[in-house]
Amino acid sequence: MPEPIIEVNDLRVDFPSEDGTVHAIRGVHFDLFPHEVFGIVGESGSGKSVTSLALIGLLAKSATATGSIKLNGEELLGKSEKELTPYRGKTIAMIFQDPMTSLNPVYTIGWQITEAIQAHQSVSKEDAKKEAVRLLEAAGISQAENRMESYPHEFSGGMRQRAVIAIAMANSPQVILADEPTTALDVTVQAQVLDTLKVALRETQASLVLITHDLGVIAGLADRVAVMYAGRIVETGTVEDLFYRTAMPYTHGLLGSIPSVDDTGQERLRQIPGAPPTMVGDVQGCPFAPRCPLRQATCFEVEPELVKVTNSESSAFHTSACHFANDVTLMPAASMFTDTSSADESEKTI
Amino acid sequence: MSINFGQAMSDVPMVDIDNSGLSEEIHGQWRMALRRFRRDRLAMFGLITFLTILLIATIYTFVNPAGWSELTTSFNQPPSWNHLFGTTGSGLDLFSACLKGAQQDVIIAFVVASISMVLGTIAGGVAGYYKGSIDAVVMRFVDLLLVIPLLAILIVLSRIFAGSGNSWWMIAILIGLLSWTYIARLVRAEFLSLRERTFVEAATALGAGGRRIIFKHLVPNAIGTIIVNTTLTVSGAMLLESTLSFLGLGIVPPQVSLGMLVQEGQDSATTQPWLFAFPAGMLLVLILCVFFIGDGLQNALDPRKSRSRA
Numbered sequence: 001m002p003e004p005i006i007e008v009n010d011l012r013v014d015f016p017s018e019d020g021t022v023h024a025i026r027g028v029h030f031d032l033f034p035h036e037v038f039g040i041v042g043e044s045g046s047g048k049s050v051t052s053l054a055l056i057g058l059l060a061k062s063a064t065a066t067g068s069i070k071l072n073g074e075e076l077l078g079k080s081e082k083e084l085t086p087y088r089g090k091t092i093a094m095i096f097q098d099p100m101t102s103l104n105p106v107y108t109i110g111w112q113i114t115e116a117i118q119a120h121q122s123v124s125k126e127d128a129k130k131e132a133v134r135l136l137e138a139a140g141i142s143q144a145e146n147r148m149e150s151y152p153h154e155f156s157g158g159m160r161q162r163a164v165i166a167i168a169m170a171n172s173p174q175v176i177l178a179d180e181p182t183t184a185l186d187v188t189v190q191a192q193v194l195d196t197l198k199v200a201l202r203e204t205q206a207s208l209v210l211i212t213h214d215l216g217v218i219a220g221l222a223d224r225v226a227v228m229y230a231g232r233i234v235e236t237g238t239v240e241d242l243f244y245r246t247a248m249p250y251t252h253g254l255l256g257s258i259p260s261v262d263d264t265g266q267e268r269l270r271q272i273p274g275a276p277p278t279m280v281g282d283v284q285g286c287p288f289a290p291r292c293p294l295r296q297a298t299c300f301e302v303e304p305e306l307v308k309v310t311n312s313e314s315s316a317f318h319t320s321a322c323h324f325a326n327d328v329t330l331m332p333a334a335s336m337f338t339d340t341s342s343a344d345e346s347e348k349t350i
Numbered sequence: 351m352s353i354n355f356g357q358a359m360s361d362v363p364m365v366d367i368d369n370s371g372l373s374e375e376i377h378g379q380w381r382m383a384l385r386r387f388r389r390d391r392l393a394m395f396g397l398i399t400f401l402t403i404l405l406i407a408t409i410y411t412f413v414n415p416a417g418w419s420e421l422t423t424s425f426n427q428p429p430s431w432n433h434l435f436g437t438t439g440s441g442l443d444l445f446s447a448c449l450k451g452a453q454q455d456v457i458i459a460f461v462v463a464s465i466s467m468v469l470g471t472i473a474g475g476v477a478g479y480y481k482g483s484i485d486a487v488v489m490r491f492v493d494l495l496l497v498i499p500l501l502a503i504l505i506v507l508s509r510i511f512a513g514s515g516n517s518w519w520m521i522a523i524l525i526g527l528l529s530w531t532y533i534a535r536l537v538r539a540e541f542l543s544l545r546e547r548t549f550v551e552a553a554t555a556l557g558a559g560g561r562r563i564i565f566k567h568l569v570p571n572a573i574g575t576i577i578v579n580t581t582l583t584v585s586g587a588m589l590l591e592s593t594l595s596f597l598g599l600g601i602v603p604p605q606v607s608l609g610m611l612v613q614e615g616q617d618s619a620t621t622q623p624w625l626f627a628f629p630a631g632m633l634l635v636l637i638l639c640v641f642f643i644g645d646g647l648q649n650a651l652d653p654r655k656s657r658s659r660a
Contacts, residue, residue: 056555082559089556096555101548106570115566116556167556 004031005174005207006055011067011077013050013059013231020280024050026231027067029306032175037201037208039222039239041215041254043276047231048211052177055209056092057084072174090120093168093206095197097180099160103152109136109163110148116170132166138203139166140196158189165193165200172204179211194221215258219243224317227251230277230287233306237318245329247309247320249292252328286323294324386650393646400639403632404456407449414446429624436624438614444625448632451608454601455588455636458522462587465526467580470533475564475572477534478541489538492531500528501593508599518607521600525587533579540572574651581644585637592633608633 013025025047032038040048053059055069057076069076071091076084088094096102104112113132117123123131129148136144139162152160161181168176181197182190194217201208210222218225219239226236227250235248246252253272274291277283286292289299302323309318311329322328387393420443427437435444477488507524544550545568553567569576592609594600601607608629615625 058551058554085557085559087557088554094552094555096548096552098548102552104549104553104567104571106573119557164552167552 002034004033005072006032006209007068007070008032008051008055009068009070011051011054011065011069013047013054013063013065015060015063017280019278022279023281023283024063024231024279025054025065026279026283028228028231028233030226030233030236032207032209034174034207035201035205036223037210037221039210039212039218039225040228041211041213041218041225042228043213045276045279046228048228049179051228052094052179052209052211055175055177056088056094057081058094086120089116089173090171091173092175092177093171093173095161095164095168095176095178095181098184099157099164100184102164103160105152108149108151109155110150113148113163113167113170116167120171131170135166135169136163138169138199139163140192140199141166156189157185158193161185161189161193162196165196169200169204173206175209176200176204176206177209177211180213181210182214182217183212190217197221215254227254230283231279232287232321234288234321235319236306237309238315241309241314241318245309245311245314245318246331247311247314247318247325247329248288248322249294249328250288252331253291286321294328296323298323383647383650387646390646390649392642393650396639396642396646400636400643403449403452403636403639407453410446410449411453420446428622429628435628436622438625444611444628447606447611448608448629451606451611451629452632452636454518454605454607455591455609455633458518458525458591458607459584459587459640461519461522462526462529462591463580463584465523466530466533466583466587467576469527469530470579471537471569471572471576473530474534474537474539475541475568478538479545479560479564479568481542485538488534492534495528495531500590503528504590504594505597505599508594518601518605521591521594522587525590525594529583529586529590533576533583536575536579537572540575541568544568544571574648577651578644578648581640581647585640585644588633588637588640608636 008028008030011025011028012023015022015024028047028051030038040051042048050059050063054065055076057079059065065077067077071087076087103109107115110129110132113135114125114128117128117131118125121128133144133148136147141147141159141162147155147159152163155163161184165181178197182193185193197208198221200206208221210217212218222239224236224238225242226233227242227248228234229250235242235246235251237245237247241247242251243255246255250272256270257272259269272291277287277290283303285300285302286295286304289295292299304321304323306319306321307325308316309320309325309329311318311326314329320328429436435448437443438447473488473492477485504524508521541564550563550567553563558567591600591607592612595602595607595609596613598613601610603610611629612626612633615622615627615629618625
């Protein structure tokens with residue numbers, strides 16, 4: 001197995017709040033290997049964005065991060081802003097969710113790509129410009145030469161995200177972090193931008209940390225996936241592990257809540273009942289237990305560790321934080337969250 | 351009737367969308383601002399009047415460099431074709447003196463505005479971007495400067511400097527050093543909101559440091575606020591300089607400024623009204639022009655805040 005580029009060990013991030021300390025991330029472990037796409041999925045507030053911000057050192061100043069994030073064996077946590085600057089954009093690049101706001105409105109697209117190139121490479125302005133045109137073309141923008149002089153507001157959302165991807169590619173980083181790169185875009189444009197992202201990975205040979213709540217995007221792009229819930233990874237494995245040998249009821253819930261085209265239209269949309277826990281104070285037992293159809297007394301007492309799933313078909317990467325992981329893998333996906341009771345209730349209220 | 355969408359879709363050839371022509375007309379921020387400014391009649395009137403006065407003053411003092419200090423043999427003459435603004439009791443041609451004074455005032459105002467703009471942008475920008483203790487120190491210093499009456503400090507300081515050869519640039523630097531606080535507060539406020547925008551985070555993620563983000567990313571985004579308030583500082587500085595000169599603490603003879611001329615003319619405002627009216631009127635017109643320009647710039651650079659046109 002190759003050496004991992006990024007090793008995250010027992011990462012914990014706390015934020016102070018008026019109600020007490022918010023434990024946004026409570027012990028996250030994962031490795032990122034060269035040339036792989038590592039997906040992180042989860043609901044809003046599960047800690048996936050905080051994880052990506054921690055990787056590039058962009059957490060709010062009030063946050064305290066402990067544990068370890070190693071980039072090529074070098075510890076990143078605890079480094080000052082100044083010490084992090086050489087890595088940002090050069091080794092790790094980031095693509096933000098909303099391309100409407102992640103480009104500077106007063107500069108041309110060309111200027112912004114050129115700036116990204118010149119920030120880390122000592123090349124002449126002309127060479128940087130030539131490179132910027134090449135990057136824009138690689139990112140799928142036609143007439144790149146003319147488009148260099150355009151301002152962000154003259155671009156559509158999809159084109160802006162392509163420009164952002166071009167900027168991320170500018171210094172051939174080893175790692176690209178993409179925080180919900182398609183969430184703010186039209187469905188039709190999403191696929192194009194994902195293709196652009198694939199091109200970027202091929203061009204730069206970078207690994208991608210893909211944060212999303214869209215399991216379709218994961219299925220199409222990711223090699224390995226981590227499912228986050230309440231600040232922890234609750235299941236990780238290859239895409240096949242998660243989709244076909246699901247070992248955590250929460251993952252089942254996420255998979256089950258995707259509406260299918262084959263539905264007759266008579267069924268209600270399936271949802272996971274309840275809401276994620278607030279992350280203030282200590283968690284006792286499994287954080288998913290209150291919403292879990294399989295919960296037992298022990299689930300409320302002991303928080304399960306992330307352990308290897310021993311299903312015979314599972315890959316070596318497949319781990320799950322569930323007391324009954326092996327039992328869950330044997331269950332059919334759709335049947336777990338039968339919502340008859342809640343459906344009846346809500347129908348009465350209408 | 352049945353339509354086979356799947357079939358239809360596959361029949362459509364992949365169209366390479368032609369984007370040519372779209373980018374031919376680039377709507378840069380500046381071009382749009384210029385267009386809006388040109389449509390603002392009051393602002394254009396202000397700009398043209400202001401530039402005309404300056405042009406006349408420059409040409410006149412170039413052609414006739416000693417005109418404003420030369421004494422003529424006609425004393426206390428009312429306006430005539432020979433002396434458009436009349437003459438003073440000592441035989442000074444008021445027209446040349448007013449033009450020279452206007453020129454002097456504008457130069458002082460621009461020096462003041464430049465100092466204020468640079469100091470205010472740096473102080474406000476650093477405070478707004480770094481927040482925390484740096485912000486606290488800078489802004490408390492600004493508060494301190496704001497609570498001390500400007501005129502009082504200027505009077506004291508100009509007395510001190512009066513001994514060392516009272517020159518116009520000394521006055522300009524003094525006013526400049528004391529009037530950057532307004533711009534600093536506004537730039538800070540602008541930066542506090544701008545720094546939370548994603549493009550700043552994106553620039554940080556690309557490896558941009560604090561200085562680069564302040565001057566390359568945030569200042570251009572706050573340029574509207576900076577320019578507009580610098581313009582207002584120009585008119586403020588002209589007023590302040592006139593006040594000082596009026597009090598006899600600013601520009602003193604042999605130099606000339608409009609405020610000084612107003613002060614000299616005030617005694618005879620009823621008997622020889624031209625001595626008071628022309629310098630005062632010229633000062634008023636200049637300050638009004640700068641105000642109109644500032645207002646027009648405000649509307650042109652930030653159409654969202656526009657009051658005149660929605």
